[in-house]
Amino acid sequence: MKRIVVLTGAGISAESGLRTFRDSNGLWEEHRIEDVATYQAWQRNQQLVLDFYNQRRKQLYEVNPNAGHMALAELEKKYDVHIITQNVDDLHERAGSSNVLHLHGELKKVRSTLDENLVYELDGWELRKGDLCEKGSQLRPHIVWFGEAVPMIEPAIALSAEADIFIVIGTSLNVYPAASLVYYVRNSTPVYLIDPNAEMIQGLKNITIFREPAGTGVPKLVNQLMKSN
Ligand code: BV8
Secondary structure: OOEEEEEEOOHHHHOOOOOOOOOOOOHHHHOOHHHHOEHHHHHHOHHHHHHHHHHHHHHHOOOOOOHHHHHHHHHHHOOEEEEEEOOOOOHHHHHOOOOEEEOOEEEEEEEEOOOOOOEEEOOOOOOOOOOEOOOOOEEEEEEOOEOOOOOOHHHHHHHHHOOOEEEEEOOOOOOOOHHHHHHHOOOOOOEEEEOOOOOOOOOOOOEEEEOOOHHHHHHHHHHHHHHOO
């Protein structure tokens, strides 16, 4: 079975109603990264950070996967599909995708501030001050903040280097080391890019662009791949 590796960003969840980061009225228009998505912010004002992620978690319970997420799950009928996502939502899993690697964490999980190996599923959307881990430390969102290491980057690099087909969907490729994954793809591997504002990716040869939203572009590409031998 051919291996397809897919790198996704906020754009694939836009049509589900989740805001992207950098587009107009993106999340970063309202919140300064350094106020809500760094460890320093957590040390400075825990409640502000808790509120920021509680709001996004609450919204996640109100939205559903879209045609883009569903089509990727469909692709598993013919291919060995692995998704590497920068998204902290669970819409890929809810669409039925089996192999989802979260590079930047998961909104519905929390972890100990004392022992990062103590990770828990959060019951409901609200994480409060005083919610403690089994070692008595305050629980924090299980999210990779700016300036924090990206533990899953090694397996993501290995997957990208072994891809027979590589698909990039809805990411501005601004954040590293996630954006560097495209450069581990073999030169002989066809790359597909789906984004209404897609720009050519410097240094990549074998690339086909679908300059359209994921909701139409992903089903179109999946149909093509399901027909091709
Ligand atoms: C680290 C969790 C060191 C939080 C996130 C090299 C060069 C420059 C800077 C750096 C560098 N290396 C490191 C840095 C610093 C930094 C970084 O990259 N800064 C950027 C701002 C320049 N990186 C880090 O801090 C990383 N850590 O380096 O640690 C270290 C090393 C070892 C040991 C200790 C420390 C950590 C980065 C991870 C941060 N956490 N998320 C949260 O979610 O709250 S990043 C977050 O922002 C997302 O996860 C995602 O990665 C990024 C947003 O990007 P996108 O998803 O692409 O979204 P965006 O809005 O930008 O674009 C949307 C796209 O969709 C657009 O193209 C649009 O056209 C398209 N679109 C819109 N609608 C649709 C659509 N596409 C399809 N369909 C549609 N309908």
